[in-house]
Amino acid sequence: MQQIPRRRLLPNAQVLAEMHRRKNRSLLMYSSAVIVVALGVTYASVPLYRMFCAATGFAGTPNVSGRFEPERLVPNEDSPRIKVHFNADKSEQLPWSFKPLQTVVNVLPGESSLAFYVAKNKSDEDIIGIATYNVTPDRVAPYFSKVECFCFEEQRLLAGEEVDMPILFFIDKDILDDPSCRDVRDVVLSYTFFRARRNKFGQLEPDAQEDVLQKSLGFGEYEHAPKDWISRVNSFFVLYTLLG
Numbered sequence: 001m002q003q004i005p006r007r008r009l010l011p012n013a014q015v016l017a018e019m020h021r022r023k024n025r026s027l028l029m030y031s032s033a034v035i036v037v038a039l040g041v042t043y044a045s046v047p048l049y050r051m052f053c054a055a056t057g058f059a060g061t062p063n064v065s066g067r068f069e070p071e072r073l074v075p076n077e078d079s080p081r082i083k084v085h086f087n088a089d090k091s092e093q094l095p096w097s098f099k100p101l102q103t104v105v106n107v108l109p110g111e112s113s114l115a116f117y118v119a120k121n122k123s124d125e126d127i128i129g130i131a132t133y134n135v136t137p138d139r140v141a142p143y144f145s146k147v148e149c150f151c152f153e154e155q156r157l158l159a160g161e162e163v164d165m166p167i168l169f170f171i172d173k174d175i176l177d178d179p180s181c182r183d184v185r186d187v188v189l190s191y192t193f194f195r196a197r198r199n200k201f202g203q204l205e206p207d208a209q210e211d212v213l214q215k216s217l218g219f220g221e222y223e224h225a226p227k228d229w230i231s232r233v234n235s236f237f238v239l240y241t242l243l244g
Helices: 013-056 138-143 173-177 210-216 227-243
Strands: 082-090 096-100 104-107 113-121 127-136 144-148 155-157 162-171 186-198 204-206
Touching (some): 082 096, 082 162, 104 113, 113 155, 127 138, 127 210, 138 144, 138 173, 155 162, 162 186, 186 210
Parallel strands (some): 082 186
Antiparallel strands (some): 082 104, 096 113, 113 162, 144 162, 186 204
């Protein structure tokens, strides 16, 4: 029996034209999507950078990931104590007084400690404030864990009201295994209070210029976020989107 050769159907001119139109339309939509994603990731790079720093302790941001297992909260009695100094700042737009109730505490690695700041609204109106923080030297930040604090949460003070604000923290015992921290005997925990404002999404945020806010977070010397780091983040997310 004679074998019939495979036949290839060729589209006519009208079908080819429609295919080209669809291809061009798909390419346009694809390119637009890539541009939108790239712009979105660029806009989000600094917030992502802050999240990265909060999770890793990079750039002086204390670790808030929560390493609170019971065995980590046992003081290491054989190690030298570390002096934790407390600093308080506020923006000029905020008519509050703000200061630590203690200037320094001496803690052992693994020892939990309770400290207080006090804030007073010196105006005749209710005001909402938001505090940021950082730790120096920044190499200590990955080991400085806060169990409870008032940072990044809105604090409403009535006119003339004065409030004590607690912070419960500990320095993780892993700091003893870090060669870069062996000579650390003094740590500074710094808080900065800003007046709160609502952004275009209706969420409260510090009422401050970006460079001022970045400096309060310990990012001043990093120029917000390194440009090469932002480029890598953008490239990663764009590539992830395309491959996904």
